[in-house]
């Protein structure tokens with residue numbers, strides 16, 4: 001395995017002058033974050049039961065309960081902290097035209113959404129690809145993109161009597177636009193004997209919206225368990241994973257960017273990092289771990305940020321908060337009761353709970369101030385701390 005990895009990296013980065021740290025980051029990144037794939041001259045399978053899948057190597061991807069954005073369902077919000085980590089086996093096959101992503105996960109209670117009720121929910125699964133990625137492009141918000149980084153989402157749900165598969169372009173919560181994409185095929189099957197769902201998402205490598213013909217392709221996963229009332233933003237969510245397509249060149253700058261800080265636990269001091277988050281007032285807006293004094297919904301809850309975010313994304317969030325603007329779900333459920341209600345008796349929204357402002361030229365600006373003034377070591381310590389928040393490598 002070690003040798004394999006060395007060969008995989010050789011032609012790519014041997015010419016670049018990389019520091020010892022960057023090399024260690026890349027090695028760790030390949031081990032933990034990169035999904036293998038199989039190239040075939042033949043057809044790319046769309047059937048979850050196709051024999052080819054048994055010959056394709058897979059890797060586990062971990063999914064966390066989505067808690068960054070709080071939902072409006074009080075009952076569901078109570079269950080969320082007790083939820084466990086989900087894991088899914090992922091396999092990838094591609095040829096010169098198409099790519100198929102196979103996702104298999106355990107679910108002891110397969111549920112199908114009846115058509116005519118609103119309080120029973122079906123199981124579901126989705127994958128997403130950034131519409132743009134590669135050299136010079138920063139990672140999108142994992143919760144289905146953001147205004148600066150639209151993503152394409154492929155979704156399959158179990159709804160009685162209907163093949164419920166959809167493709168969306170999304171810029172974050174509440175911004176899904178359904179689209180038609182030619183050549184897309186999604187299928188999902190339950191195996192009663194093993195109590196597992198298997199879904200296969202097949203699409204052309206290049207569509208109108210994104211071109212996946214690259215050496216390293218970011219992909220995100222979400223799973224809904226209908227039996228646990230999961231729907232919409234209430235789901236299990238992975239962090240960005242990266243599919244290695246060996247038929248295409250690996251951009252060394254992009255590799256260096258996405259792997260930065262993969263060994264941050266060796267470089268940063270999480271204890272000092274936690275103190276720095278308190279000294280810098282992160283806890284005035286965010287809730288995380290035992291820091292729970294910020295008003296709920298002022299900012300994303302960071303309690304599982306180590307699980308759903310990579311170090312370079314965290315760095316970008318801290319030094320350049322406007323790069324990723326997270327659209328919070330339904331901020332207008334907080335009303336401003338200090339002013340008069342309108343004619344219909346409704347109080348206006350309390351803008352304190354919207355996570356961004358709109359500038360006069362229509363651009364969105366984060367309400368989080370930039371912390372670009374922090375020293376490189378302070379940043380590393382803070383990121384090392386944030387990465388301890390539910391990263392599955394040390395998830396309990």
Ligand code: HEC
Pocket residue numbers: 068141277280281282283284285286298299300302305309314317318321322324325326354355356366367368369371382
């Ligand atoms: C004035 C309030 C405020 C302060 C102080 C603040 N943040 Fe934020 N933060 C926000 C808001 C609002 C967002 C969501 C909008 C956005 O994406 O910028 C956010 C987003 C983030 C994200 C992205 C979260 C995600 O789920 O992707 C991270 C990470 C983060 N902040 C870390 C920090 C750290 C670390 C500090 C302290 C050094 C800090 N924040 C201080 C308000 C704040």
